[in-house]
Amino acid sequence: MPPPAGLPPWPTPSTTRLTTPTPTRPPPRTTHVRPPPPPPYTRVRIPPPPPATTPPPPRLEPAAPKPAAVSTPLPPATVSATASSSTCLDCVHFGKCSGCTHEVDLDKPPVLQEVANFFKGHGVGDFTFSRGRLSQWRCRAKLAVRGTPENPLIGLYQEGTHDVIDIPECRAHHPSINAAVKLLRQGITELGIQPFDEDAGTGELRYVQMAVTTYNTSIPVDKRYEQGKVQISLVWNSRDERSQNAEKLISLIEYLWRNGGPKSSVHLIHSIWANFQTSTSNIIFGHKWRHLKGERDLWERYGGVDISLDPCSFGQANTLSFNSLLHKLNKYVPRGSTVVDLYSGAGVIGLSVAASRKCRSVKCVEINKQSKMSFETSASRLPANLGCTITWHNTDASVEPVHWLEGSSVVIVDPPRKGLHPSVISALQKVALSERKAYKAKSSLAKVKDEKRPWILRAREAAVHVDSTTTEEGSETWPETLIYISCGWESFKKDCKSLISSKAWQLENAHAFNFFPGTDSIEILAIFKRESEAGQKKKKKAKKKKAK
Ligand SMILES: C[S@@+](CC[C@H](N)C(=O)[O-])C[C@H]1O[C@@H](n2cnc3c(N)ncnc32)[C@H](O)[C@@H]1O
Numbered sequence: 001m002p003p004p005a006g007l008p009p010w011p012t013p014s015t016t017r018l019t020t021p022t023p024t025r026p027p028p029r030t031t032h033v034r035p036p037p038p039p040p041y042t043r044v045r046i047p048p049p050p051p052a053t054t055p056p057p058p059r060l061e062p063a064a065p066k067p068a069a070v071s072t073p074l075p076p077a078t079v080s081a082t083a084s085s086s087t088c089l090d091c092v093h094f095g096k097c098s099g100c101t102h103e104v105d106l107d108k109p110p111v112l113q114e115v116a117n118f119f120k121g122h123g124v125g126d127f128t129f130s131r132g133r134l135s136q137w138r139c140r141a142k143l144a145v146r147g148t149p150e151n152p153l154i155g156l157y158q159e160g161t162h163d164v165i166d167i168p169e170c171r172a173h174h175p176s177i178n179a180a181v182k183l184l185r186q187g188i189t190e191l192g193i194q195p196f197d198e199d200a201g202t203g204e205l206r207y208v209q210m211a212v213t214t215y216n217t218s219i220p221v222d223k224r225y226e227q228g229k230v231q232i233s234l235v236w237n238s239r240d241e242r243s244q245n246a247e248k249l250i251s252l253i254e255y256l257w258r259n260g261g262p263k264s265s266v267h268l269i270h271s272i273w274a275n276f277q278t279s280t281s282n283i284i285f286g287h288k289w290r291h292l293k294g295e296r297d298l299w300e301r302y303g304g305v306d307i308s309l310d311p312c313s314f315g316q317a318n319t320l321s322f323n324s325l326l327h328k329l330n331k332y333v334p335r336g337s338t339v340v341d342l343y344s345g346a347g348v349i350g351l352s353v354a355a356s357r358k359c360r361s362v363k364c365v366e367i368n369k370q371s372k373m374s375f376e377t378s379a380s381r382l383p384a385n386l387g388c389t390i391t392w393h394n395t396d397a398s399v400e401p402v403h404w405l406e407g408s409s410v411v412i413v414d415p416p417r418k419g420l421h422p423s424v425i426s427a428l429q430k431v432a433l434s435e436r437k438a439y440k441a442k443s444s445l446a447k448v449k450d451e452k453r454p455w456i457l458r459a460r461e462a463a464v465h466v467d468s469t470t471t472e473e474g475s476e477t478w479p480e481t482l483i484y485i486s487c488g489w490e491s492f493k494k495d496c497k498s499l500i501s502s503k504a505w506q507l508e509n510a511h512a513f514n515f516f517p518g519t520d521s522i523e524i525l526a527i528f529k530r531e532s533e534a535g536q537k538k539k540k541k542a543k544k545k546k547a548k
Pocket of ligand 1: 344
């Protein structure tokens with residue numbers, strides 16, 4: 001598929017075709033039982049502080065959220081020349097830090113064999129796996145800040161404990177994240193900032209989120225990744241910036257900006273935000289955000305469009321791999337489609353698909369209202385005259401999901417790690433079968449004016465409309481294509497079986513992406529076709545064979 005007019009060419013993803021699944025090694029350390037990573041919500045919950053018998057806390061950064069492979073030319077590593085070719089982790093923190101579970105064969109996550117077998121068993125002939133970049137791939141990290149001002153610890157929990165392990169030389173982090181963490185550590189010590197004490201609920205700095213932008217048009221493309229700049233969000237233990245200890249926050253921000261901002265010798269910081277959180281719960285972020293230094297918008301290039309993500313919006317950790325996935329995904333959207341993007345976050349996938357100029361409409365549906373601003377900002381940079389109506393709706397996709405399926409020829413789902421809500425699966429099964437006639441009778445689009453259901457009215461009020469140049473989709477249209485993006489292999493298998501066994505959908509294509517090298521998580525892109533259509537194709541093929 002050519003890129004949208006006026007946009008640079010799609011980068012070529014590095015893809016390995018797996019015809020015969022390659023044997024993978026088992027995880028080298030079997031003594032570690034890793035809890036599943038939390039779902040990739042903006043807020044990540046950490047389990048309650050732990051007597052020794054309680055289960056271990058999950059990673060701070062969702063280990064299985066959504067990133068993909070390599071879409072822009074693989075940039076050279078800055079720390080080690082062999083960083084992207086070696087398949088070994090070679091990290092001094094391995095074993096203590098809970099981030100990585102595997103040290104060798106990072107290009108073959110252990111689950112890959114099972115994944116390849118699963119798709120082969122379901123008749124998928126073109127399964128591919130994109131290995132992506134194996135080190136320095138993480139462009140987003142949420143890290144706990146503990147310890148003392150003299151010896152701050154900035155990192156993840158040690159397996160099975162609430163002890164934070166310092167990870168200054170993390171091999172997964174983008175090098176700019178490690179550099180910013182180093183500077184933060186110095187600032188904490190020099191200014192006597194008190195790291196958070198979980199048991200007492202005291203201290204000043206609780207967490208830090210680091211998000212890297214690798215998109216800077218003023219430097220050559222091949223230098224952009226390595227010269228990524230960091231948006232730092234400091235989670236401060238106070239109600240707001242007027243609280244008693246706020247002066248220390250301002251001092252810390254000034255320190256970071258002076259030593260890492262645009263006027264410093266090492267310009268590595270893009271911007272600084274503060275988040276205020278006093279809750280004793282495990283939720284990392286509070287509701288109050290303040291932008292304090294640098295540019296407000298953190299732009300990144302995803303799937304051929306400029307996307308700005310606020311720190312409170314969900315963002316993929318593996319920028320390069322996510323781009324690979326978007327590149328592949330776009331090929332499966334037929335021309336003239338009406339698309340609904342469920343679990344859309346800030347609408348990155350929906351906007352990327354809209355920019356392909358193949359769609360008549362794109363509806364994004366997301367529960368986190370804080371993603372609205374990011375959607376609006378990103379949408380403002382879309383090329384003009386796309387000929388596509390794009391909307392973003394703040395609502396729970398699991399409540400009467402058929403409302404969103406109606407009028408859409410393509411459904412894209414990208415749920416959190418636990419998979420699709422049962423109500424979404426049920427709606428997908430029913431609209432693909434004759435039962436959709438029953439839905440048609442209740443057609444909500446046909447009764448737009450008479451709509452009384454409060455959740456739909458609320459979603460409508462909160463909606464954002466972009467480029468409304470086309471006519472409303474007809475309620476006669478029902479999904480023919482289902483594009484499922486998954487970061488949870490176990491839940492995907494379950495959902496996939498439900499969809500297939502109901503004879504509603506046929507699995508046609510599948511691709512896996514190494515979003516989290518060093519872990520056993522994998523990102524899946526699966527394409528389903530409505531059974532009736534797929535069945536017809538098969539029959540045609542069989543007829544042709546007979547005729548020969
Ligand atoms: C894995 S993220 C995907 C986000 C987006 N597709 C992206 O790649 O940036 C899952 C998203 O689903 C949203 N979500 C979770 N439960 C939801 C629900 N019941 N209805 C709508 N969105 C939901 C989360 O807030 C999150 O933004």
